[in-house]
Amino acid sequence: MKNLNHNDQDKILERLKNIDNMAGLPAIDLEAREDFKVNIRVNESVGPAKFKPDPLIPGGFIANSLTIKAMRPDLFVVGESMEDLSLMYECACGKEFDLQFWKLCPHCAREIKI
Numbered sequence: 001m002k003n004l005n006h007n008d009q010d011k012i013l014e015r016l017k018n019i020d021n022m023a024g025l026p027a028i029d030l031e032a033r034e035d036f037k038v039n040i041r042v043n044e045s046v047g048p049a050k051f052k053p054d055p056l057i058p059g060g061f062i063a064n065s066l067t068i069k070a071m072r073p074d075l076f077v078v079g080e081s082m083e084d085l086s087l088m089y090e091c092a093c094g095k096e097f098d099l100q101f102w103k104l105c106p107h108c109a110r111e112i113k114i
Contacts, residue, residue, distance in 0.1 A: 039057050039060035040054075040071075042064065043064065048064060048107045066106065071101065071106070072103050087100060092108075
């Protein structure tokens, strides 16, 4: 997965469909997928790239506007671990983050250049 551009979710999904397990069967059943929506509300008191439980919306979170702008709108979670799709990136601002979660640097809003 590390040779795919993390901005092209359609290619990632197509690649996931073609991964087989040791028995030659599909490793991931995308037909049995579950979609979740998480409510995230703006609160500038939260630091960049951080989330806190929302005191007003049960199950929701608060984050600053830069964090919300930098977030990917859709995430793939396969199994119980997110390590398979992990791709660490160090921004020019000096902060490191996982590209599977961000479309911009969540610390400084710089464009990601791979």
